[in-house]
Amino acid sequence: MVIAPCANGRVHPETDELVAFGRRLQALRAGAIGVCIVGGDVNVAAREIAQRHSVPVTAIQAAGFSHYLSEPYVAVLTEEIEAVKPAFVCAPHTSQGWEWAPAVAARIGAGCICGVDGITECQGRLCFQKELYGGKVKGLFSVSTTTTVISVMPGIFTIKPAPPPCPPGPVTYKEAAWRPAQTRYVGTRQAGVDASDITAAPIIVAVGNGIGSPENIALANRLARRLPKAAVAGTRVVCDRGWLGYDRQVGISGASVAPALYIACGISGASQHVMGMRGARFVIAINTDPRAPIFNEADICIVEDIIRFIPLIEEACGRLAEGTKEAIDVR
Amino acid sequence: MKILVCVKQVPDVERIVVRDAADGMAALDISNEFRMNRFDEFAVEAAVRIKESMAGASIHVITVGPGRAADVLKRPLGMGADQGIHLKTPTDADPGPAAVAAFIAGYARSRGYRLILCGSMSEDGLNGQVGPMAAAYLDLPYATQVIAIQPAPDPSELSIEREIEGGAREMLAIRLPALLTLQPGINRPRYPSLSRLLRAHRQGVETIPTETLRPAEAWVERLGLMAPPRMRASQVLTGSAREKADRLAAILKEKAFI
Numbered sequence: 289m290v291i292a293p294c295a296n297g298r299v300h301p302e303t304d305e306l307v308a309f310g311r312r313l314q315a316l317r318a319g320a321i322g323v324c325i326v327g328g329d330v331n332v333a334a335r336e337i338a339q340r341h342s343v344p345v346t347a348i349q350a351a352g353f354s355h356y357l358s359e360p361y362v363a364v365l366t367e368e369i370e371a372v373k374p375a376f377v378c379a380p381h382t383s384q385g386w387e388w389a390p391a392v393a394a395r396i397g398a399g400c401i402c403g404v405d406g407i408t409e410c411q412g413r414l415c416f417q418k419e420l421y422g423g424k425v426k427g428l429f430s431v432s433t434t435t436t437v438i439s440v441m442p443g444i445f446t447i448k449p450a451p452p453p454c455p456p457g458p459v460t461y462k463e464a465a466w467r468p469a470q471t472r473y474v475g476t477r478q479a480g481v482d483a484s485d486i487t488a489a490p491i492i493v494a495v496g497n498g499i500g501s502p503e504n505i506a507l508a509n510r511l512a513r514r515l516p517k518a519a520v521a522g523t524r525v526v527c528d529r530g531w532l533g534y535d536r537q538v539g540i541s542g543a544s545v546a547p548a549l550y551i552a553c554g555i556s557g558a559s560q561h562v563m564g565m566r567g568a569r570f571v572i573a574i575n576t577d578p579r580a581p582i583f584n585e586a587d588i589c590i591v592e593d594i595i596r597f598i599p600l601i602e603e604a605c606g607r608l609a610e611g612t613k614e615a616i617d618v619r
Numbered sequence: 620m621k622i623l624v625c626v627k628q629v630p631d632v633e634r635i636v637v638r639d640a641a642d643g644m645a646a647l648d649i650s651n652e653f654r655m656n657r658f659d660e661f662a663v664e665a666a667v668r669i670k671e672s673m674a675g676a677s678i679h680v681i682t683v684g685p686g687r688a689a690d691v692l693k694r695p696l697g698m699g700a701d702q703g704i705h706l707k708t709p710t711d712a713d714p715g716p717a718a719v720a721a722f723i724a725g726y727a728r729s730r731g732y733r734l735i736l737c738g739s740m741s742e743d744g745l746n747g748q749v750g751p752m753a754a755a756y757l758d759l760p761y762a763t764q765v766i767a768i769q770p771a772p773d774p775s776e777l778s779i780e781r782e783i784e785g786g787a788r789e790m791l792a793i794r795l796p797a798l799l800t801l802q803p804g805i806n807r808p809r810y811p812s813l814s815r816l817l818r819a820h821r822q823g824v825e826t827i828p829t830e831t832l833r834p835a836e837a838w839v840e841r842l843g844l845m846a847p848p849r850m851r852a853s854q855v856l857t858g859s860a861r862e863k864a865d866r867l868a869a870i871l872k873e874k875a876f877i
């Protein structure tokens with residue numbers, strides 16, 4: 289059972305990825321896919337999903353629903369899942385799915401795996417793959433309960449919707465009461481930061497916790513000045529410490545960037561960061577730990593201490609520039 | 620107000636060595652250096668700030684783990700927590716989020732905590748499950764990825780903000796007792812004070828064997844580990860630091876970046 293993200297009235301793009309994940313599961317373990325969508329006004333969205341993916345959809349219209357809230361969402365889903373008893377419940381690994389999935393699992397006594405980015409067969413058992421230890425390794429997990437709740441990493445599973453001649457899946461309409469007894473939604477505030485400095489930059493020098501101190505940010509600034517139109521960005525850790533402003537944060541809770549060149553200095557490569565820089569065309573990573581996960585995301589890997597190495601890059605660029613100048617002079 | 624803060628002892632992730640093992644699998648060499656999960660420092664700090672702003676507030680800090688895990692309680696006690704509780708597991712094996720949540724819920728039930736705080740996830744398991752699961756077991760309202768906590772006009776509520784995609788924030792009012800998991804960056808965790816650390820050392824912690832709590836459910840089993848796949852070329856430059864820098868400059872030139 290795929291739980292489509294709740295986005296009042298609209299079909300959320302993550303729904304496609306969750307259906308794709310469901311299809312992958314289906315290829316390994318025969319079974320039917322169904323989508324469930326909960327919200328205040330979901331009937332149109334439900335029909336759209338049924339059409340697009342040719343799957344049965346359950347639309348749970350919740351009277352009084354104004355916005356996603358963990359408490360009533362968990363209550364409505366728990367009831368539906370207990371009635372349907374699916375083998376797998378697939379949630380998006382987002383601020384919504386990651387919040388409700390473990391609670392639903394605890395309520396129904398289901399095994400739960402969060403942040404799944406792969407499915408394999410392992411020792412004859414179905415295994416779900418997810419990152420461990422800051423992304424340094426992947427763990428393969430198997431679950432023994434009748435129902436397994438999974439939150440699926442965004443951006444991994446893709447699918448082409450069923451071509452038009454496919455018949456739309458049937459839509460079942462249900463109603464549920466929305467009872468947010470202890471929590472109240474007050475409103476949403478958009479991020480107040482303008483990240484255009486880094487989203488527009490063709491070259492990004494990005495610093496992580498490995499930079500060690502706010503004074504060392506100057507090293508990154510100097511390197512950035514040597515490179516044409518380069519901007520300095522950082523990981524959440526660096527921004528949380530106040531070493532860089534939040535308008536310079538790259539990652540799921542910051543900006544997504546796609547520069548021609550991304551130089552990751554002292555960044556471990558946590559998935560929350562990497563998701564914001566996957567679009568970079570060329571990636572250079574510098575880290576003292578040869579097994580830092582950022583190296584898997586890099587074209588060029590350099591195992592060095594950035595404090596010593598960044599000045600060496602500048603010198604080397606300088607030598608190269610001088611070499612070129614001399615060559616021109618000779619001519 | 621009684622506050623319970625959940626903390627986890629984790630190995631130093633940077634020191635972990637991933638080795639190739641048989642059948643394309645991987646193995647880990649975990650050093651013997653453990654520390655407090657960095658994400659939990661924000662939960663401890665948030666509790667201490669509430670205590671400082673509210674007369675009569677007290678902070679209990681709880682951890683689930685083997686014998687060595689008791690050490691992880693020192694830092695929060697040094698930061699300002701009042702009492703440490705160690706739910707001691709019989710072996711070194713991590714019982715997994717469902718069991719940890721059940722143990723914590725088993726302890727917290729009927730002890731009158733108004734607020735339970737957790738970090739957003741642990742650096743080793745990256746699950747972020749203990750908070751929501753403990754809330755479910757305790758039937759408490761909860762919110763994850765909380766980036767701001769303010770007193771509400773109604774003293775039985777808190778005004779909170781959850782961080783959602785792209786840094787936007789959902790504003791909520793949540794009735795106490797409640798459980799919150801906190802986003803990194805909600806505050807700047809303080810350093811523990813020496814005098815508090817010394818006092819914590821004398822005071823000791825309350826130790827409860829997990830066997831006396833609700834039994835652990837082993838639903839999710841780890842069958843193996845794998846090295847993460849390479850998403851790009853991952854060409855490693857070799858030689859002296861200066862040689863690497865020269866090679867890098869040449870690459871930058873070749874690619875017309877300089």
Ligand SMILES: Cc1cc2nc3c(=O)[nH]c(=O)nc-3n(C[C@H](O)[C@H](O)[C@H](O)COP(=O)(O)OP(=O)(O)OC[C@H]3O[C@@H](n4cnc5c(N)ncnc54)[C@H](O)[C@@H]3O)c2cc1C
Pocket residue numbers: 422495496497498499500522523524525526537538539540541542543553554555556557558559560561564574575576577580592593594595633739740764803
């Ligand atoms: C819900 C949620 C959202 C998040 N959103 C984001 C986000 O948008 N962006 C983001 O970045 N993070 C985000 N995070 C945090 C993320 O999980 C990581 O904690 C963070 O990215 C780690 O930052 P880092 O790489 O700077 O630090 P660390 O993980 O501490 O890594 C530092 C690295 O530097 C290396 N190093 C140390 N010293 C040196 C040296 N002298 N020279 C070279 N290398 C050195 C180390 O080997 C290590 O690999 C989020 C977390 C959560 C829970």
